[in-house]
Amino acid sequence: MSDLYQTIANSTVGNKMLKAINLPIPTLLERYQPEKASYVSGRVLVGAAPGGTATGAILHNLKEAPEAKASTLAGLDAAPEVEKAAGEAGVTLDNYKAEREDETKFKALVFDATGVNNIEELRALWDFFHPVIRKLDKCARVLVIGRTPEKCDPEKHTAQRGLEGFTRSVGKELKKGATSQLVYVDEGAETQLASPLRFFLSAKSAYVSAQVVRVEASDFDPAGFDWKQPLQGQKALVTGASRGIGAAIAQVLARDGAEVVVLDVPAMADELKQVASRIGGKTLELDITAEDGPQQISKLAGELGGLDIVVHNAGVTRDKTLGNMPDKFWDMTLGINVRAPERINTKLLEDGNLNTGASIVGISSIAGIAGNMGQTNYGTSKAAVIGMIESREKELSERGMTINAVAPGFIETQMTAAMPFAIREAGRRMNSLNQGGQPVDVAETIAFFASPASKGITGNIVRVCGQSLIGA
Numbered sequence: 135m136s137d138l139y140q141t142i143a144n145s146t147v148g149n150k151m152l153k154a155i156n157l158p159i160p161t162l163l164e165r166y167q168p169e170k171a172s173y174v175s176g177r178v179l180v181g182a183a184p185g186g187t188a189t190g191a192i193l194h195n196l197k198e199a200p201e202a203k204a205s206t207l208a209g210l211d212a213a214p215e216v217e218k219a220a221g222e223a224g225v226t227l228d229n230y231k232a233e234r235e236d237e238t239k240f241k242a243l244v245f246d247a248t249g250v251n252n253i254e255e256l257r258a259l260w261d262f263f264h265p266v267i268r269k270l271d272k273c274a275r276v277l278v279i280g281r282t283p284e285k286c287d288p289e290k291h292t293a294q295r296g297l298e299g300f301t302r303s304v305g306k307e308l309k310k311g312a313t314s315q316l317v318y319v320d321e322g323a324e325t326q327l328a329s330p331l332r333f334f335l336s337a338k339s340a341y342v343s344a345q346v347v348r349v350e351a352s353d354f355d356p357a358g359f360d361w362k363q364p365l366q367g368q369k370a371l372v373t374g375a376s377r378g379i380g381a382a383i384a385q386v387l388a389r390d391g392a393e394v395v396v397l398d399v400p401a402m403a404d405e406l407k408q409v410a411s412r413i414g415g416k417t418l419e420l421d422i423t424a425e426d427g428p429q430q431i432s433k434l435a436g437e438l439g440g441l442d443i444v445v446h447n448a449g450v451t452r453d454k455t456l457g458n459m460p461d462k463f464w465d466m467t468l469g470i471n472v473r474a475p476e477r478i479n480t481k482l483l484e485d486g487n488l489n490t491g492a493s494i495v496g497i498s499s500i501a502g503i504a505g506n507m508g509q510t511n512y513g514t515s516k517a518a519v520i521g522m523i524e525s526r527e528k529e530l531s532e533r534g535m536t537i538n539a540v541a542p543g544f545i546e547t548q549m550t551a552a553m554p555f556a557i558r559e560a561g562r563r564m565n566s567l568n569q570g571g572q573p574v575d576v577a578e579t580i581a582f583f584a585s586p587a588s589k590g591i592t593g594n595i596v597r598v599c600g601q602s603l604i605g606a
């Protein structure tokens with residue numbers, strides 16, 4: 135569905151008019167274009183707190199972005215360390231001296247805060263960001279890399295936890311489609327930053343802001359990895375894929391090289407076949423709540439030689455306040471949104487039809503994080519999806535598999551087009567980017583989780599909500 139307000143706000147006359155009365159201008163967000171050579175194009179300013187261990191990985195990955203130009207902020211305590219890391223990575227850095235009248239614009243500010251050991255050292259954030267935060271280009275990125283707090287001594291844990299408040303607050307101050315994120319990396323897992331750097335610095339994360347991702351060590355080796363076709367050779371299943379977000383997920387996974395099976399209820403067979411023919415995929419017409427649903431899925435998975443990616447996208451809303459809600463609304467919502475995914479996971483694992491390195495991705499919702507009036511059933515089901523990620527994480531890690539979820543906010547689909555006008559407009563505007571997201575934004579985040587390059591990322595929930603005020 136088109137966003138009329140955004141179209142008007144981006145016209146010459148409309149833009150002037152809305153600015154004059156102080157209304158927000160939702161920037162047209164840049165989205166991923168496969169033909170671009172780099173995941174980030176433009177000037178990238180890299181900084182670090184003294185003793186940071188992620189700077190080398192940041193610079194090494196920037197070296198593989200020919201359209202990016204790396205700079206470092208002159209005069210910071212850790213500037214010599216950043217320059218040394220650049221020399222080792224083979225990156226030419228220029229020294230940037232921030233001056234107010236200077237018109238330089240940055241496409242990304244990346245700060246290695248892994249060396250921050252205590253509250254005093256958090257001051258390094260101010261030192262780096264204060265002189266340059268007003269010098270961001272359109273759709274720029276702020277990215278902070280920290281050390282996983284739970285794995286630090288108490289003083290460091292306290293300070294590292296503070297980074298979350300920093301990146302979330304910055305996200306609320308940024309304008310013109312810029313976003314802010316935090317990645318916590320375990321000591322020794324710095325090579326695993328390749329995938330989150332490429333996701334969070336690129337247009338693939340257009341509608342993701344103020345999120346926190348935790349990265350652990352894994353056996354993924356980025357050397358020689360094909361970042362243009364990251365899912366080459368992977369077999370994927372996407373449920374609820376005949377339209378909306380599910381169709382976008384199927385398309386993005388196929389674009390990235392996966393062979394995709396699209397599943398939906400028999401009533402959606404025509405739409406499902408159209409999606410499959412667009413992406414050269416297979417179809418499975420099935421109600422996932424059917425008694426033998428998991429068996430049918432597992433049988434097909436076995437015939438395909440096992441699945442590498444399972445995306446539990448099928449979902450429904452049946453809204454009513456609790457006192458007015460018939461039991462069938464409750465049963466149906468819980469049954470489709472979480473009971474069926476749980477049964478499917480169990481069956482695939484029991485039958486050994488998930489391949490080593492497989493990735494399961496669930497779809498939660500901001501309603502599952504913050505709650506929503508009229509959605510006790512939906513909110514319960516979507517919070518339970520988060521429970522499903524938490525409860526399976528350890529078992530799957532032991533088998534070399536990952537499980538994560540996305541929690542979309544307001545996404546432009548038939549589901550949200552059916553909302554009453556006032557609620558729809560509130561949903562669209564009440565976020566830091568002042569607009570709804572597109573199905574492709576959810577799909578890109580799922581492809582990020584599903585990539586073999588994200589093997590060190592499990593048990594994470596990433597909201598795709600433009601930093602929605604609901605549940606913020």
Ligand SMILES: NC(=O)c1ccc[n+]([C@@H]2O[C@H](COP(=O)([O-])OP(=O)(O)OC[C@H]3O[C@@H](n4cnc5c(N)ncnc54)[C@H](O)[C@@H]3O)[C@@H](O)[C@H]2O)c1
Nearest residue numbers: 374378379398399421422447448449499542544545547549
């Ligand atoms: N649109 C949003 O703003 C938004 C926000 C948060 C979360 N989500 C979640 O994202 C997912 C996709 O949402 P959407 O907006 O594309 O919805 P949608 O209604 O457009 O698509 C959902 C698909 O799931 C299928 N489906 C439903 N029950 C099924 C069953 N029993 N078996 C097989 N398929 C079934 C439907 O036929 C449909 O094709 C859902 O899980 C939804 O809860 C959406």
